[in-house]
Structure formats: structure tokens, C-alpha cells
Amino acid sequence: MERVDGLDFRVLGPAEVLAGDQVVPLGGSRPLIVLAGLLLRANRLVSVDVLSHWLWGDDQRRSKGALQTYVLRLRRALGDGASIRTERGGYLLEVDENAIDLGRFRQFAARGRSAAERGEHRRAAGYFEEALGQWRGSALQNVESDTLHRDEVGQLAEERTRVRELWAETLLTVGEHDTVVPELERLTRENPLRERPHEQLMYALLRSGRQAEALDVYRRISGLLAEELGLDPGAGLQRAHRLVLGGDAGTRFRTPLEPHIPHQLPADLGAFAGRAADLKALRALLPEALDDGTSTPIASVEGMGGQGKTTLSVHFAHQIADRFTGGQVFLDLRGYGPGAPVPPIAALETMLIALGVPADRIPSGLDERAATWRTYTTGRRLLVVLDNANSTEQVRYLLPGPGCLVVVTSRWQLRGLVATHGARRIALSELDSEEAVELLASAIGVERVHEDPVAAGRFVQYCGGLPLAIRILAVRAAQFPRLPLDEFVTALPSDAGRLSTFDLGDGDETNIRTVFSYSYRVLCPAAARLLRLLALSVGPDLSLGMAVALNGRSEKDTRGALDTLVSAHLLTQPKPGRYQFHDLIRAYATELSEQEDDAAERTAASARLLGWFIASARNAGLAMRPHQLMDEIGPIPSEGALEFSDFHRALAWFIEEHANLLSVIQWSFRIGQYARCWRLAWSLFTYFAGRARVDEWRYVFEIGLRAARNSGERQGEAAILNGLGVIEGVARNYVLAREYLEQALAVQLELGSLPGEARARYNLAMTAQNIEDFPEAYRHGLRSLEITRELGFTSVEANVLRALGDLCAMMGDYPQALSLADEALALVPPDDLPQGRFSLAARARALLGLGRHVEGIECLSEAVDMFFAMDEEYEAADVLSELGTAHLRYGRTAAARDCWLRAVRLLTRLDHPDADRVRAQLAGLVRG
Numbered sequence: 001m002e003r004v005d006g007l008d009f010r011v012l013g014p015a016e017v018l019a020g021d022q023v024v025p026l027g028g029s030r031p032l033i034v035l036a037g038l039l040l041r042a043n044r045l046v047s048v049d050v051l052s053h054w055l056w057g058d059d060q061r062r063s064k065g066a067l068q069t070y071v072l073r074l075r076r077a078l079g080d081g082a083s084i085r086t087e088r089g090g091y092l093l094e095v096d097e098n099a100i101d102l103g104r105f106r107q108f109a110a111r112g113r114s115a116a117e118r119g120e121h122r123r124a125a126g127y128f129e130e131a132l133g134q135w136r137g138s139a140l141q142n143v144e145s146d147t148l149h150r151d152e153v154g155q156l157a158e159e160r161t162r163v164r165e166l167w168a169e170t171l172l173t174v175g176e177h178d179t180v181v182p183e184l185e186r187l188t189r190e191n192p193l194r195e196r197p198h199e200q201l202m203y204a205l206l207r208s209g210r211q212a213e214a215l216d217v218y219r220r221i222s223g224l225l226a227e228e229l230g231l232d233p234g235a236g237l238q239r240a241h242r243l244v245l246g247g248d249a250g251t252r253f254r255t256p257l258e259p260h261i262p263h264q265l266p267a268d269l270g271a272f273a274g275r276a277a278d279l280k281a282l283r284a285l286l287p288e289a290l291d292d293g294t295s296t297p298i299a300s301v302e303g304m305g306g307q308g309k310t311t312l313s314v315h316f317a318h319q320i321a322d323r324f325t326g327g328q329v330f331l332d333l334r335g336y337g338p339g340a341p342v343p344p345i346a347a348l349e350t351m352l353i354a355l356g357v358p359a360d361r362i363p364s365g366l367d368e369r370a371a372t373w374r375t376y377t378t379g380r381r382l383l384v385v386l387d388n389a390n391s392t393e394q395v396r397y398l399l400p401g402p403g404c405l406v407v408v409t410s411r412w413q414l415r416g417l418v419a420t421h422g423a424r425r426i427a428l429s430e431l432d433s434e435e436a437v438e439l440l441a442s443a444i445g446v447e448r449v450h451e452d453p454v455a456a457g458r459f460v461q462y463c464g465g466l467p468l469a470i471r472i473l474a475v476r477a478a479q480f481p482r483l484p485l486d487e488f489v490t491a492l493p494s495d496a497g498r499l500s501t502f503d504l505g506d507g508d509e510t511n512i513r514t515v516f517s518y519s520y521r522v523l524c525p526a527a528a529r530l531l532r533l534l535a536l537s538v539g540p541d542l543s544l545g546m547a548v549a550l551n552g553r554s555e556k557d558t559r560g561a562l563d564t565l566v567s568a569h570l571l572t573q574p575k576p577g578r579y580q581f582h583d584l585i586r587a588y589a590t591e592l593s594e595q596e597d598d599a600a601e602r603t604a605a606s607a608r609l610l611g612w613f614i615a616s617a618r619n620a621g622l623a624m625r626p627h628q629l630m631d632e633i634g635p636i637p638s639e640g641a642l643e644f645s646d647f648h649r650a651l652a653w654f655i656e657e658h659a660n661l662l663s664v665i666q667w668s669f670r671i672g673q674y675a676r677c678w679r680l681a682w683s684l685f686t687y688f689a690g691r692a693r694v695d696e697w698r699y700v701f702e703i704g705l706r707a708a709r710n711s712g713e714r715q716g717e718a719a720i721l722n723g724l725g726v727i728e729g730v731a732r733n734y735v736l737a738r739e740y741l742e743q744a745l746a747v748q749l750e751l752g753s754l755p756g757e758a759r760a761r762y763n764l765a766m767t768a769q770n771i772e773d774f775p776e777a778y779r780h781g782l783r784s785l786e787i788t789r790e791l792g793f794t795s796v797e798a799n800v801l802r803a804l805g806d807l808c809a810m811m812g813d814y815p816q817a818l819s820l821a822d823e824a825l826a827l828v829p830p831d832d833l834p835q836g837r838f839s840l841a842a843r844a845r846a847l848l849g850l851g852r853h854v855e856g857i858e859c860l861s862e863a864v865d866m867f868f869a870m871d872e873e874y875e876a877a878d879v880l881s882e883l884g885t886a887h888l889r890y891g892r893t894a895a896a897r898d899c900w901l902r903a904v905r906l907l908t909r910l911d912h913p914d915a916d917r918v919r920a921q922l923a924g925l926v927r928g
Helices: 029-040 048-056 064-081 101-117 121-132 146-173 177-190 195-207 211-229 235-245 276-283 309-323 344-354 366-377 392-396 415-421 433-444 446-451 453-462 467-478 485-490 512-521 525-534 544-551 555-567 583-596 599-624 647-656 658-670 674-683 685-691 694-711 714-730 734-751 754-770 774-791 794-810 814-826 833-849 853-869 873-889 893-909 914-927
Strands: 007-010 016-019 045-047 083-087 090-094 298-302 328-332 383-389 405-410 424-427 572-575 578-580
Touching: 007 101, 029 048, 029 064, 029 090, 029 146, 045 048, 048 064, 048 090, 048 146, 064 083, 101 121, 101 146, 121 146, 146 177, 146 195, 177 195, 195 211, 195 235, 211 235, 276 298, 276 309, 276 424, 298 309, 298 415, 309 328, 309 383, 309 405, 328 344, 344 366, 344 392, 383 392, 392 415, 433 446, 433 453, 433 467, 446 453, 446 485, 453 467, 453 485, 467 485, 467 512, 512 583, 525 544, 525 555, 525 583, 525 599, 544 555, 544 599, 555 572, 555 578, 599 647, 599 658, 599 674, 599 685, 647 658, 647 685, 658 674, 658 694, 674 694, 674 714, 685 694, 685 714, 685 873, 694 714, 714 734, 714 754, 734 754, 754 774, 754 794, 774 794, 794 814, 794 833, 814 833, 833 853, 833 873, 853 873, 873 893, 873 914, 893 914
Parallel strands: 298 405, 298 424, 328 383, 383 405
Antiparallel strands: 007 016, 045 090, 083 090, 572 578
């Protein structure tokens, strides 16, 4: 692997940057901290908060301006060798991975692992040596940041140690025992409690004819494990010890005889797949369980039905069973499913008998039985798996004494167990795509999955990543081994009947509806009703406000029902106030709604949801731009509609609900709610106008136009036509824009609506100006100005004056343009200067036309800042482009380049056609 030309970045040792053989000065210890953090996460966004944490720890009083200064120093120091990009909320270092020693280390290590998997052990050893050769000591030696060391260096050291172990293993495999002994001796000295290198060293010494030294290694590590952690050597070390002693491979040590050592674990799944992070979280409890025997760590494995809670817990229990010499107890508490739940008093009797306690010594009372259970389990190193619990109360009495490990599985969030007993919650979610495909491959064969990985991805997506669903559907797929997987997936039903595909007709455990029903049946009536109504929502998630609207109940009652559904894992709550369905739970809830709720209730709930969205979106739009001509919808009564105190809160709501709004508009048209559909589309005008995502904007308004025409509401048709005209104007399709706007004007004249006429003529004036039809533009603009003054719409009057000023500037009448822009600015309230951002840009154009370039550039710069302050990215990009042109006109090439670069990044992100124009300007600048 060749290093790239240019700078060489190093973090595996002292952090530094080399240009050839020379160290690049970075301007102090603080910039070095920033660079080290960016290098550790190269080509990924690192937030300002994380960088500040590494710089100043928990002291958040430090100025973020200081961080900007450090980044500026780094940019100057690195020059063209690397690019530090400023992104929303943080910084991103763009650099070739081969230019960083950490990148080279990881690439060589990955090649080594691949070679070892192919059986090419000598080649693998070479790659591992190359990887380890990137290290020059401990990582980040000279970086003065305790938090960065705490957050990152330990993980890097672990990666290095693991590669050292892999290197030793590859050489042991090919018989180079003497070669690895010195390195393994160093590794065991550095990691005196790490079992794997001690095991490897024992093998290496034995095969080098040094049996006594191998036994010394075992005595040393076993003594340290006992002294420091209270642990016996693990299975690997014990196997190595038996080999050194010359014993048979089947020899096993016998523990002191204890009566009735239970081994009750169900059989492990033959082909377990995925859940690596959850297994890691479970294993993290082992040191606490096996140290000095003074505590009882508890894992609460929670999740919806079908997520594999029992499968994971049993698999984990089998992995660690040999550590728990007192035995393993497994008990199904039947908290969900057929039959009555097992009461604690009966469960205690069953478990005490499993330990060999005579029946006549088991007390009759619950508290006494619990105390006896703790007495017989204390210090025993017992593994207890309590499966399918329905509450903390069912589990509380079953907790053993200190020195044991408990794993509880439940469909309910056992918050009380966490609060009162310190349980570690392990909340399962659906498998990610890679894990899900791995599970599918284990069921239908790796070859079939590899033949069509795209179809495999569609398969697991259809199952929503739910392990039980994947296993059930895999059984169906396995019945047709010669059928291409793509054909099998394509034939699956999309909506109606989807759940039927997850029923093998062979008992309740392989019927997904039945599995879900166990959770549904235990809900209180209020929570069950809300679950059914929430299925009417069609977006990717739900807010509390949406739930209140659908429920038609108070916020307090709705919160309580939502909390119940989250606790039952029928909804997830990714963050406060936001809720999500699993796809299959949504399908199940939809079926329930159609079976148990009448059409009138579903229709009423849908109307409440749409009314809430329309009213909230209307309020948000008015908070962003209190435009007196935008309120075409009229009053929309909706209890609980959101109110917004300022522009930024309104914009944040639009951004958060963006996907839901688009989904609801499509859904409202599909179910025939045309009047509400066009009103909701129109309510998004202000949001889209500031973001200029033309394709989405056009799509929404085209649906809105069909809905308005289907509803027969001419006012709505005119409003949406006007919106489509604006959209095509932003997209630079001026001919189509004029067609839409002339249709809108004709309807407004027919209706006799002066506000509607003023809006249509204002937009027609803008469109005519862009195609340089100045007489037409002036005619429409003048009439719009007359109407707005007649109606007393001062904010709209300011916009029309500004448009007329721009028109005058294009016609070369710069004095009149300046006069109109100043007149427009005079109408802006002094306490709301950002409202004048458009007029400020118009004033700048007039000043530039008059040759007052310093004032003009200052005005344009101020307008850009105001657009950014209002998060109006398209307008900011448009004015930035103008500002670049102004700078270039006066010979400021660097400033022009900076403006155009910022503009093109914004326009590219917005997928706006102007991006190509600005790119061409930049290219011309380079050629010049």
C-alpha cells in the first residue's frame, strides 16, 4: 500500500503532520487536539459539541469562537494537503485514508483477517506486521486532552492488542512457535489479566519444548484472575492447561459436589445470527457477577414479540454456562401467551426444588420462600434466566442472592426493576440489514442469498428486520429451493394479507398475529383504542400532538396511553415526544382498527388529524412570514393545534414533520379528503419557499391542484395555481410559471378577490421581469401596489415596492430603484429588521448600479447574513451568487470565489438548477 503524495498524518504515537521529513507546525496544543479528533474520525462529521468536549472537558463556558480560531489555524497550516469543511453543527476533515497511519493500520489489519479466513496464514502475518508497523508508541502521546484520551485511546489500544494476538495466532498456525514467544511475553506483561495471549503463550512454549515455563504462565494468570477478579481461568486457558499437562482433550475438572446442580437451559439455536451489540452488553455484566460475590447483576432483555428475546438470552446463557458452576435455572413465567402467568410463590417452589431443597423445607409464605431462595443461592455462582415476565412484581421475589447472574426477558419495560434493583436494560430492536440477511442465510443457505443479495435485502425488509418473521418466511422460501429469491419476494402480498404470510399453520408460536395478540390482549381499553387509531397515521413517526388529535382525548390521557404502548413495546420512543411503529405492528393495528372500530370513528379520527396538521402548518407558516396575502385557507378549528412564537421554532417544526407532512398529503388525497388535502398543501408554501426543494414542492402542489379541483373550491384552485407559478419561477421555467399565474389571476378576477388578484399580479410582475418583459412587469406590479395600499397590507406593499425597485434597476433607472427600495425598507417595523432582508438586497442592487460599490457590497453582505439567520438557504445562495459577481466586478477574485463556493454548496444540497450556473462561474474564474 503506497502512501499518497503530500502530507502524512500520524496519531499512532505522537500526533503530528509530516511534509516529507519535516513536521508541520500547527500553532499550539489546542489546534493539535482538534486535528487529532478530526483525524480519528476522518471523512466523518464531528460536531462542535464533541470537539468542545475534547478541548475543554465539562467546562462549556468556553467560546465556540475559539474553536473556529483553531480550525482556521489548521487550515492555514495544512494548506491544500487536507480540507476541513464547515458543515451544519460541526467540521469534517476530508483526507485520503492512506495518508493517515490509523487508516493504513486498519486497512492492513482488514487484509490480514481476510487472508487468515482464506487459510493464507503467512500472508496474513505479513499484513498484520505491516499494520503494527504503523505504531510508534501509545496513540496521541503528545495530545493534552484527558477527555480525548478517555474517549478514544483505550479503543485504539484494544485494536492494536487484538491485531498483535491475530499476528501470533497466524504464526502459531504455521508452526513458528519460537518466533512469537518474545512478543507474547511482552503482550502478557502489558495485559496481565487478558486470557487469550496467555493461552497463546502456553501453546507456543509447549511446542517449543518449554513445558515448565508454560505451566508457570498458567499458574501466574490463574493466580491473578483469582486475586484481582475472583475468577477461575476461562475455558480456553483450561484447555491449554490440560494440553500442557498431557491430559486427554476430553478431561474436565470436577467442581466440589453440590446436590442437584441444575442444567435447565433449553437447547441453543443451531444457527444464531446477529445481536453482536446486545451480546456485548450482556457480557459486560460478567465481571460484576463473578468478582467478590457481593452483588447480583440483572439484565432486563426487553422488546416486542418476535424480536428474539428468549433466543438471545438462551444463546448468551450457553456461551457463559461453564462460568456458573452452581448451575443454570430456566423458568418460563408465562407473562404473555396462553395460560395464566406463573405467580411468584409457585415459581419460587419450582426453583427451590431445582436446587435440591426438600419439599418439607420449603416454607409456605411468599416472603419466607424468597428468603430461602436467597439463602440457597448466595455465593453459588448460579445463572438464572427468567423468561417472559409481565411485570417487575412478578420478578422481584425471584431474584437470587449475591454471586449470581439474572437474565429476565419481557415484552414490558421493567422500569421498576431498573430503578429499585439496578437492572441493566437491553432493549432489542429489529435487526439491521446485515444481521437480518445473515439470519436469512442461516435458514435458507448462504449460496441462495449470495445468488441475489438485492432480493435478500428485499426479503428482510419485508419482514421489518423482525427475527421471528424472517424465520417464518424463510421456512416458506425453503419449501421452494429452486425458485429464485427475487420471484419469491415479488409474489408476496404488499398490504392486505401481509400478516398471513407469517403464519405457518403449525401452532401459535409460528403465527405472527397470535404472537402480537399476546401483547395486545393485556392492554387497558384506552391504550388498545389508541393503538388502533394510531394505525391511521401514515408517516414514518408520530408526535404527541398527532396522537392527541387522533385520540380525541386530553393530552394527559393520551400521554398515559402512549406510555403504556411504549412500555409494552408496541411503540418505540426514539426521543421524547416522538413515537414509531414497527411495520408489522402497524399492519396488525390496522387490521384491528378495521375489525373493532366503526367507519365513523376512523373517519372522525382522520379528520381530526388532518385538521391538526392544517392548523399547525398554517400557524407555522404565518410565524415564518406574517404575510397578509398568504392566508387563503380561512379559520381551521382544531383543538390542540400548535402555536409558534418565532420563525426558528416554526421552521424546526416543519423540518421535523417534513416526511409526515408529505405522507399525509398523499394519504388525504387517496382517501378522498380533497378539501383538507389542498389546504394542507397550501399551508406548506412558506416552508417550501424558504427551502426551494423544487421537486418536492412541485409534487405536493400538483396533488393540491387535483384535490382543489376535485373539491370544486375555486379559491383553493387559484391559490394552488399561484403556488405552482412561484415554483416554476424558482425553477427558472418562466414560460410555464406565467401560464400558471395567468390561470390563477383569471380565477381571482372571476371570484372578485382583491387579495388574490394582488398576489397573482405581484408574482406575474416578478416573472415578467425575469424574462425582461418590462412593460408587462410594471403593469402588474403597479396594479398590485394599488390593491395592497387600498387594503392596508403594509408588509405586502413593502414587497411590491421592492419588486418595482428591482425592475427599475434592471431597466437602468438606479435612482428610482434606490428610492423604491428605501421606501420599502421604511415600511419594515424597527423591531423586526429581518423582514427587510429582500428590500435590503434590492437596495444593494440599486447602489451597485449607481457605482456606490462599497455600500452596495455591505448591503448584500448584510442581506446574506439575514437570510442565513432566518435559515432561508435558497435566498442566501441566490444573494451570495450576486455578491460574488459584485466582488469580481471590483477585482476581488478571492472574495468572489468564496461567495460562489458557498452558494454552489447550498444549491447542490437543495438540488437547484442554479448550481450548474454558479459552477460555470467558478470554472471561468479558474480559467481566468
